[in-house]
Amino acid sequence: MNNKTILLASRPMGMPTSENFKFEERDVPTLQEGKVLLKALFVSVDPYMRGRMSDAESYVAPYTVGEPIVGGVVAEVIESKIPELPKGTVVQGALPWQQFSVHAGEGLIPIDPNLAPLSYHLGILGMPGLTAYFGLLYIGDPKPGETVVVSGAAGAVGTVVGQIAKLKGCRVVGVAGSEDKIAYLKDELGFDEAINYKTTGSIKEAISNACPDGIDVYFDNVGGEISDAVYLRLNNFARIAVCGQIAYYNSTTVPTGMRVEPILLKKSALMKGFIVRDYAKDFAVAAKDLSAWVKEGKLKYQETITEGFENIPEAFLGLFSGQNTGKQLVKVAEREV
Amino acid sequence: MNNKTILLASRPMGMPTSENFKFEERDVPTLQEGKVLLKALFVSVDPYMRGRMSDAESYVAPYTVGEPIVGGVVAEVIESKIPELPKGTVVQGALPWQQFSVHAGEGLIPIDPNLAPLSYHLGILGMPGLTAYFGLLYIGDPKPGETVVVSGAAGAVGTVVGQIAKLKGCRVVGVAGSEDKIAYLKDELGFDEAINYKTTGSIKEAISNACPDGIDVYFDNVGGEISDAVYLRLNNFARIAVCGQIAYYNSTTVPTGMRVEPILLKKSALMKGFIVRDYAKDFAVAAKDLSAWVKEGKLKYQETITEGFENIPEAFLGLFSGQNTGKQLVKVAEREV
Structure with a gap:
């Protein structure tokens, strides 16, 4: 053989x-x-x-x-x-x-x-879909009418995060890095707003404009200045799921930047890092939900x-x-x- | 008059x-x-x-x-x-x-x-005691045998945090700023270790030495480099209650420094800011516990x-x-x- x-x-x-x-x-x-x-x-x-x-x-x-x-x-x-x-x-x-x-x-x-x-x-039923599911639902815990921001929005995880957030009745804002991706998020996946961070000028202004009622849930795949812009618009009791920090993966020194801690304090906000296997005991439940949503056409893949x-x-x-x-x-x- | x-x-x-x-x-x-x-x-x-x-x-x-x-x-x-x-x-x-x-x-x-x-x-029966109670028990959720670090340990909140953590069977390490305070924490309040951050030399080494099994719960009153030293020793699924950030209260610019987000990700750790009135509905329960512990001599003040x-x-x-x-x-x- x-x-x-x-x-x-x-x-x-x-x-x-x-x-x-x-x-x-x-x-x-x-x-x-x-x-x-x-x-x-x-x-x-x-x-x-x-x-x-x-x-x-x-x-x-x-x-x-x-x-x-x-x-x-x-x-x-x-x-x-x-x-x-x-x-x-x-x-x-x-x-x-x-x-x-x-x-x-x-x-x-x-x-x-x-x-x-x-x-x-x-x-969608594997690591990326499960990662989106647990990070958004178990940490982000989005309520109808809340604003959810997802960075790395056009990726395998981000696309599922945004779609589940829409299913849950949220206003969904995605951040991604090309016009094709922006069009895909808005036209195909139903995101309410999508921001091309490469061309938008001030990311802080763009986030602020896209989130007039502030931000209740942030699903973070990237870190860096996109996250900083989000932090400045957090609402009280906001929840942040830290899923990826690609801004720092190639960093050879300890990453530095804006401190998030004083903002978490001011807003009584929660931030939690996770990897999908933290939720292994609930994989079956999640896969069942995800496959049902795919079958019903609610999740595009x-x-x-x-x-x-x-x-x-x-x-x-x-x-x-x-x-x-x-x-x-x-x-x-x-x-x- | x-x-x-x-x-x-x-x-x-x-x-x-x-x-x-x-x-x-x-x-x-x-x-x-x-x-x-x-x-x-x-x-x-x-x-x-x-x-x-x-x-x-x-x-x-x-x-x-x-x-x-x-x-x-x-x-x-x-x-x-x-x-x-x-x-x-x-x-x-x-x-x-x-x-x-x-x-x-x-x-x-x-x-x-x-x-x-x-x-x-x-x-102890007012805002500081309640702050210690909710931050430690509701966010930190300490388990017997876990290591709890508290900064600003000799303050009105920190002294209660450490004593409740001891009541819960934890190893407790306090960080404070004078030899008198260190002696008080160890000799009077029963902290397992106490670090004088002003004289210890490397706070990273001191924290590391005081926490051979890593850190499961961090009750943070201060922020800054004491927190950075703690972050480097967090265990998987650590919980951080952000109660105060006195290091930045007098800052005239947006505070910057080490990014905690990549560490929260790596350790699947949770960080939550809070103020005591977030837990107003449970004040009566907490005051009852606190006054009982004071009467039993388990909480010194x-x-x-x-x-x-x-x-x-x-x-x-x-x-x-x-x-x-x-x-x-x-x-x-x-x-x-």
């Missing part, structure tokens, strides 16, 4: 290229007690992975040169020595870019193949699926030239069962 | 000085129906009042230049045209820095003089009482140079009845 893997060959200088990746053939190991053999079905390629290819001191652990790239994968259990994960189970998890891999099961999330297409579990394991690097590199619309995935194999 | 009052003469630029206050003689007004004449007994001076001296937007309305300063006062009804507040009743409320004042009664809280010394109702109405500004200014241990009050008059 062939078992291709993709290693990090070298760290990119600036824009990554195919030279940064290396294909290698690996043995399929003999299965030991307490492990499963997984066949990758869909592989997720995401912009955040660019950050992990660097070794700059950062809030994201870097990949190791000479080791496989790891990311979101939907895989099928094709041999099992874990009773809870019998053969035929489909799971999602953080797995290597590798056709077959052996895993001890920890952190793998079984998925219900009847709920939605399997690929959705890397997007787009994906671009590239075929073939060998095309993973190309699909990843395509993210940076804007080739994809919506979530970019690679289909690696058909399900066996 | 003399009736001195203290007005806000001007708004401070940076640190307040005695120039910002003005003494004036006022008439004692004739009492009308539905009013009481109050004689101030104890006046509370508190760091938050610095904020009200500015006209920047805040959670409390700014004082008006040329009008009396208003704050927590324990006063005696010396003449009454309100049946529910007969002569001799002692009340606490938000009242002007003024020897005698006329009041319609609304918002005045009658206090039981047999429960505790009258001054306690401006401290210290006051610094300055004598004389004319010394109120000086007592207030002393807060910013760390002169007081425990709650700073000014005794203005003896009770008549």
Whole structure:
């Protein structure tokens, strides 16, 4: 049985290229007690992975040169020595870019193949969708009529945040970085306002104008001056879900800037950081809600699926030239069962 | 009858000085129906009042230049045209820095003089005690065995925070600004560790050494570099109650410094600002707990009482140079009845 893997060959200088990746053939190991053999079905390629290819001191652990790239994968259990994960189970998890891999099961999330297409579990029903769901609903706790601002609004998480906030009856303002994205948020996803931070001039004024009644919930994917502009318009008892801080990921020193603490004090506001696995016990509830909303047409979701394991690097590199619309995935194999 | 009052003469630029206050003689007004004449007994001076001296937007309305300063006062009804507040009743409320004042009664809280010394109702059974109670228990939510750090530990709020945390079975570390305060926290109040931030050298090292298992709860009265040192030692799912930010109260520009957001993200930590009146509906429950703990000797309480109405500004200014241990009050008059 062939078992291709993709290693990090070298760290990119600036824009990554195919030279940064290396294909290698690996043995399929003999299965030991307490492990499963997984066949990758869909592989997720995401912009955040660019950050992990660097070794700059950062809030994201870097990949190791000479080791496989790891990311979101939907895989099928094709041999099992874990009773809870019998053969035929489909799971999602953080797995290597590798056709077959052996895993001890920890952190793998079984998925219900009847709920939605399997690929959705890397997007709207997977980490990005669940991240949006928990951050917005469990931390942001939006009430009808409140104003919700989301930064990184056109991303895999931000698009879901904004749409759920609309479902909950909120006024939704998105911040993103291109006119195409702004048009998409307003025209396709129903955001009330969307701000192109690259062209708007003063982001503080733009946020202030877009939020005449102040801001009750902020879902933050970015940090930096967009967040500072939001902080200045927070209402009393505002809630801030800190989901990403991409402004600082490549920072080699401790990030500094405006202090948020005095504002949280003045406004009796709450700020909470989180990662999706903090809410693992409620994944099933969330996936059920999300899939219902998708089926009812209340949540729009787009994906671009590239075929073939060998095309993973190309699909990843395509993210940076804007080739994809919506979530970019690679289909690696058909399900066996 | 003399009736001195203290007005806000001007708004401070940076640190307040005695120039910002003005003494004036006022008439004692004739009492009308539905009013009481109050004689101030104890006046509370508190760091938050610095904020009200500015006209920047805040959670409390700014004082008006040329009008009396208003704050927590324990006063005696010396003449009454309100049946529910007969002569001799002692009340606490938000009242002007003024020897005698006329009041319609609304918002005045009658206090039981047999429960505790009258001054306690401006401290452990008043706003500072309630602030400690709600910030620690409702936001910090400490569990037995967890590490709790409190800054401004020797203040009216901090001393109560640390003692309640000990009652809850936590390891308690206080940060304060003199050797006397450190000794008080450790020897009298049972703090596990106390750090003199003025002499410790590296506050980061001191915090790190005092918290070998990291920090689960941080009750912050101060902000600034003490907070930064705490942030670097937070455990996953830490909770931070932002109660005061005295490091910035005298700041004339937007405070900047280390960004806490990336740390909250990395640690899935929660930070919440609050003021005591956010929890008004639970005041009775809290006061019952606090007075029981005081009676059982589980909560020790210290006051610094300055004598004389004319010394109120000086007592207030002393807060910013760390002169007081425990709650700073000014005794203005003896009770008549």
